[in-house]
Amino acid sequence: MGAVLELDAVLRDARVWRGRAGPASTPGTSQPTGHAPLDAVLPGGGWPPAALSELLLASDGIGELALLWPTLARLTGNHETVALIAPPYLPFPGAWQAAGVVLSRLPIIAVREPREALWAAEQMLRAGCCAAVVCWLHAVNDRALRRLAVAAASGRTLGFVLRPATAATNPSPAALRLALDARPARLRVLKCRGGLPPSAPIPLPVSTRH
Amino acid sequence: MTWACVWLPHLALDGVLRDRAEPSRPLVLVAGPVQRRRLVAVNQAAGASGLHAGQSLAAAQALLGHFDCIEHDLAAHARWQRLLAGVLYRYSSQVSLDFPDAVVLEVAGSLKLFGPWPRFAALLHADLDAMGFRHHLVLAPNPCAAWVLAQNHAELALDTPHALTHALAQVPIDRSALPVNVTDALRAMGLRTLRQVFTLPRAALVRRFGPDVLAHLDRVRGTAPNPLTWYQPPDRFDERIEFNFDVESNEALWFPLRRLVQDLAAFLTGRDGGVQRFEVLLEHEGRAATPVSIGLLAAEREPRLLFEIAQSRLAQASVPAPVRAMRLRADELPPFVPAGGDLFAPNAAQTLAWPQLRERLRARLGAEQVYTLRVEADHRPERAWQRVERGCAPLPLPRVSSRAQLGSTNTMMGIAETEARYAFAARTIPPMRPGWLLARPIPLRSRELRILSGPERIESGWWDGSDVRRDYYVVETAEGQRVWAYRPSGEEGPFMLHGWFA
Numbered sequence: 001m002g003a004v005l006e007l008d009a010v011l012r013d014a015r016v017w018r019g020r021a022g023p024a025s026t027p028g029t030s031q032p033t034g035h036a037p038l039d040a041v042l043p044g045g046g047w048p049p050a051a052l053s054e055l056l057l058a059s060d061g062i063g064e065l066a067l068l069w070p071t072l073a074r075l076t077g078n079h080e081t082v083a084l085i086a087p088p089y090l091p092f093p094g095a096w097q098a099a100g101v102v103l104s105r106l107p108i109i110a111v112r113e114p115r116e117a118l119w120a121a122e123q124m125l126r127a128g129c130c131a132a133v134v135c136w137l138h139a140v141n142d143r144a145l146r147r148l149a150v151a152a153a154s155g156r157t158l159g160f161v162l163r164p165a166t167a168a169t170n171p172s173p174a175a176l177r178l179a180l181d182a183r184p185a186r187l188r189v190l191k192c193r194g195g196l197p198p199s200a201p202i203p204l205p206v207s208t209r210h
Numbered sequence: 211m212t213w214a215c216v217w218l219p220h221l222a223l224d225g226v227l228r229d230r231a232e233p234s235r236p237l238v239l240v241a242g243p244v245q246r247r248r249l250v251a252v253n254q255a256a257g258a259s260g261l262h263a264g265q266s267l268a269a270a271q272a273l274l275g276h277f278d279c280i281e282h283d284l285a286a287h288a289r290w291q292r293l294l295a296g297v298l299y300r301y302s303s304q305v306s307l308d309f310p311d312a313v314v315l316e317v318a319g320s321l322k323l324f325g326p327w328p329r330f331a332a333l334l335h336a337d338l339d340a341m342g343f344r345h346h347l348v349l350a351p352n353p354c355a356a357w358v359l360a361q362n363h364a365e366l367a368l369d370t371p372h373a374l375t376h377a378l379a380q381v382p383i384d385r386s387a388l389p390v391n392v393t394d395a396l397r398a399m400g401l402r403t404l405r406q407v408f409t410l411p412r413a414a415l416v417r418r419f420g421p422d423v424l425a426h427l428d429r430v431r432g433t434a435p436n437p438l439t440w441y442q443p444p445d446r447f448d449e450r451i452e453f454n455f456d457v458e459s460n461e462a463l464w465f466p467l468r469r470l471v472q473d474l475a476a477f478l479t480g481r482d483g484g485v486q487r488f489e490v491l492l493e494h495e496g497r498a499a500t501p502v503s504i505g506l507l508a509a510e511r512e513p514r515l516l517f518e519i520a521q522s523r524l525a526q527a528s529v530p531a532p533v534r535a536m537r538l539r540a541d542e543l544p545p546f547v548p549a550g551g552d553l554f555a556p557n558a559a560q561t562l563a564w565p566q567l568r569e570r571l572r573a574r575l576g577a578e579q580v581y582t583l584r585v586e587a588d589h590r591p592e593r594a595w596q597r598v599e600r601g602c603a604p605l606p607l608p609r610v611s612s613r614a615q616l617g618s619t620n621t622m623m624g625i626a627e628t629e630a631r632y633a634f635a636a637r638t639i640p641p642m643r644p645g646w647l648l649a650r651p652i653p654l655r656s657r658e659l660r661i662l663s664g665p666e667r668i669e670s671g672w673w674d675g676s677d678v679r680r681d682y683y684v685v686e687t688a689e690g691q692r693v694w695a696y697r698p699s700g701e702e703g704p705f706m707l708h709g710w711f712a
Contacts, residue, residue, distance in 0.1 A: 008405075058689075059689060060494055061644075061645075061646055061691050061692070061711065062690065062691055062712065063712060064712050065646070065712035066645075066712065086644075088630060089646035089647060089648055089649070089710065090595070090646070090647040090648070091646065091647075092591070092594075092643055092646065092709060093594070094594055095643040096583075097585055098359035098643065099645075103582060103584060103585070104582055104598075106582060106583070107580060107581070107582050108581055108583065109571060109579060109580050110579045110580075110581065112576075116574075116575055120571055120574075123571065124567065124571075126561065127560065127561055127562035127564075128561055128562070129560050129563055129564040131568055152586075154562070162452035182689050182691055183690030184690070185663070185690060
């Protein structure tokens with residue numbers, strides 16, 4: 001009986017590849033993205049916990065915040081800290097608050113040079129006191145990303161790395177890679193650990209009411 | 211009453227040795243006039259080469275070619291004694307420095323909290339060993355006896371008057387803390403231990419040696435009162451380490467810095483305080499000292515954290531000249547409120563709490579680089595937000611002052627008022643605002659623009675000098691980005707880009 005239970009647990013693990021059948025049953029993850037179409041295709045039904053997720057942006061301001069806001073709102077609403085490292089522009093508090101993000105639990109770390117952003121991201125991921133760390137990195141190599149991935153795993157923290165879309169061709173140790181296109185506004189899953197990336201793009205969530 | 215005496219046989223030498231990174235180098239303390247320098251104390255390495263206290267410096271130099279020679283500093287001696295009193299103040303409110311080379315504390319009450327004695331003694335040993343002071347520790351029913359016995363026993367605990375009488379009887383008169391001329395005279399009379407002295411007739415003793423000797427003997431036996439002055443912990447911390455060479459690299463500063471920070475932390479633990487702002491002064495030869503000030507968002511006293519922060523601040527400081535001495539000064543010592551940890555923390559892998567991590571980030575990146583944002587009730591986008599540098603602090607620091615009562619009501623009103631303002635801000639801010647705001651508007655250079663909504667007129671600020679009259683539009687560019695752009699009111703000119711709807 002014990003062995004049977006163990007096998008069940010093993011099969012439920014998203015990292016077990018189950019052939020063409022795909023993940024048979026996706027148990028609820030603790031980190032849903034807040035977008036039902038995206039949750040439906042991701043193995044585990046949400047962001048990979050304690051790992052790095054990479055968002056590749058065709059350009060700034062094409063819906064990356066609308067994608068992240070539900071997660072950030074849920075975490076800060078749960079009295080957890082979420083940090084932004086080196087955001088490219090000023091997060092306009094009115095809009096973030098309207099999206100449900102608790103601003104007092106959203107420390108922002110500004111940096112003077114890119115290396116500092118990497119250092120801060122690794123420290124915050126490793127410390128494990130933040131529920132999620134969102135960082136904007138421009139020129140970053142595979143080794144630095146791997147360090148961040150290890151830090152996220154050891155601190156059991158959600159890590160989000162936002163990079164330009166030109167990095168899509170480079171290999172990456174991130175558990176999940178999403179590419180965001182501006183026109184048409186859609187989202188492609190390039191890689192997801194523990195599952196086959198769906199071939200069809202997903203429409204991007206609409207940011208604010210229009 | 212029960213008294214513990216910490217006797218420090220090598221106070222001067224230990225005080226110097228603990229400031230040095232290599233304690234194994236031969237080192238001597240010297241004193242006396244320039245022509246007749248004499249060794250006061252030698253460390254183990256110097257002792258192994260045949261040097262000993264009382265030797266002349268010339269003889270020592272003949273024996274050993276190379277050793278460090280430090281001037282015996284009586285002021286430093288007293289300072290270390292006070293520092294130790296500050297550390298031991300943690301265990302008792304009655305700490306006295308009246309006896310030379312010793313700290314005496316009343317522990318009858320402390321034993322209930324820290325006892326029994328073997329466990330309490332282990333705590334004291336651990337503290338003193340961590341600070342690098344060799345010591346004797348004796349527990350006795352009266353302070354003077356504790357002090358005399360501490361000079362004869364490394365460790366002893368007496369709890370009954372009978373045991374005390376027995377122990378005192380065996381003390382040799384050379385080490386009974388009587389003046390040298392008295393002990394010489396007593397030895398010439400054929401007396402060897404205090405037992406024999408105690409049996410002498412009191413009247414004869416007074417006639418021969420004066421009343422002071424009898425008073426000392428009575429105090430040792432506990433038959434005469436022994437009023438002591440109590441140590442009061444100072445309200446500030448100020449310690450200094452002088453180097454006998456020029457320090458030109460950062461690495462050589464870490465050891466003394468660690469020592470100073472550890473002393474500060476031990477001192478703070480003693481008075482149950484924390485430190486929020488302190489200053490490290492790097493002193494140079496012939497020019498003003500370089501101050502490096504370290505400010506924290508909350509009072510802390512954890513030595514590792516304090517050292518790490520001081521280290522990263524020091525590493526960034528520009529030091530114009532070689533350093534001759536380092537001084538650590540802390541003038542404000544607010545009460546320390548330990549952060550309450552969560553027993554069922556959501557993240558079991560947490561290794562560092564957010565306040566400590568924030569200090570680490572602030573120390574490395576700069577204090578103004580870590581902040582949160584707040585909504586301000588203003589329609590102008592430039593003024594609709596505010597940076598809060600200490601907004602992420604969970605609790606305001608409690609202040610101990612006579613105005614505490616008044617202060618608390620003030621804080622309450624402050625919170626209510628702020629909440630009201632937030633509520634007002636949340637109500638009045640229209641929901642259609644971009645997630646990203648540009649620090650300053652830039653011209654929007656894009657050909658195919660499609661206006662999605664607008665105009666929304668923002669006209670405000672005529673009263674404070676930054677007048678704004680703009681018509682804001684939500685515009686879609688050819689690349690598919692949605693932007694927040696404006697034109698001056700009533701004009702048909704090009705758009706100015708002010709934000710992204712991301």
